[in-house]
Amino acid sequence: MTLPETIPLLGFGWDDLLFMIFAAIMVGSALLVVIMKDIIRSGLAMIIAFAALAGIYVLAGAPVVGAAQVLVYIGAISVLVLFAIMLTQTKNAPRSLVFQTQAFPAAIASAVLAILIAVVVASTDWGESATRIWTDTRDVAGRLFDGFVLPFEVVSVLLLGAVIGSVYLAKRERGEEN
């Protein structure tokens, strides 16, 4: 059985439906990340936003980046953020005040930024091709270890330095109480 070219009654393709679903999930959970009061819940919403974004990467024809998104963001960074949240939760913290006093001007500025980007994107001719290009994973691997091998090594040293530095920063001093 083959699916029809476009969805019956709605008149757009299946890819477009997937794109809209992923985009809606991503924007919705990203909004939840920034407005929810309970910070643990906003950490969990961040995981959902990352997962939807991985779907969008696959839709955009970069499956290896989608897989890396799942591994790095959902697997590593989200867990790190959740651990940090649990280490810094205080029971008597004022939970009602999650926003700074400048939250309202910040909301206006962000809305203006989003509208500005949308206007600029719509009014620019990017010279793009008419359809998406599927990126072959073998080509990505070849480019990563051929033309980009110096940045690859630099970023691996950066990661090593970051991990050592963060262990040094976060570890307790000898003899320090609590």
Added chain:
Amino acid sequence: MLSILNGLSQSLDAYLVLSGVLFAIGSFGFLARRNAISMLMSIELMLNAVNLAVISFGAFNLKLSVDASVIALIVMAAAAAEATIGLAIVIAIYRNKKTPLVDEYDAMRQ
């Protein structure tokens, strides 16, 4: 009906507008939240928005298509390093000040 939405996933503009919206949400969170870890999560959202823009340019340009994936992977590694250091700094400050709220870090102002 709704056929105006046909081809949405085949247009660069849709991806770029989505990325811009995500970046704006992240910048709002960074400017407005009081909790330092919320601010770091908002930074992660902004980095993801930039990555989405890179990937979508790569998806619609034959010459950039492979490079975009490589750049996105490297940005992800840099984001991981940034998250590690940022959270370690927050935990180190929390150990001294006993609060994760950035507006109570006012030792330099007194």
